[in-house]
Amino acid sequence: MNPGKDILLLAILDRNGRAHHVLPLSRDWRSAIRCLIADESSAIALIQRRPPAASPEPRTTDIALTRMVHRRLRPLGIRLADHLIFSADARFSFREAGLL
Numbered sequence: 001m002n003p004g005k006d007i008l009l010l011a012i013l014d015r016n017g018r019a020h021h022v023l024p025l026s027r028d029w030r031s032a033i034r035c036l037i038a039d040e041s042s043a044i045a046l047i048q049r050r051p052p053a054a055s056p057e058p059r060t061t062d063i064a065l066t067r068m069v070h071r072r073l074r075p076l077g078i079r080l081a082d083h084l085i086f087s088a089d090a091r092f093s094f095r096e097a098g099l100l
Helices: 028-038 061-077
Strands: 009-012 018-024 044-049 081-087 090-092
Touching: 009 028, 018 028, 044 061, 061 081
Parallel strands: 044 081
Antiparallel strands: 009 018, 009 044, 081 090
8 A cells, every 4th residue: 555645445335235346446437337337236335545644534525525426326326335434443434424
């Protein structure tokens, strides 16, 4: 992991809410969309890994990203199950915090 940067992953979930595929997200979301369509998935989760010294608390940009993804997926019938932020031994769940 790059020690100074967050890593953003997309988990494509199966019907039981378990990660079926986990894809790194970069500026090109096309491969993730192809995978979603091929799997006929109806739910995803965003997984964010922070450097160990960073707090898992969401930043303004994390909240904006979560809202945008949630809004854009809804018309496609795809549910954003959660956005999880991990740092060292701590984690933050947007779903558990009532932000989804």
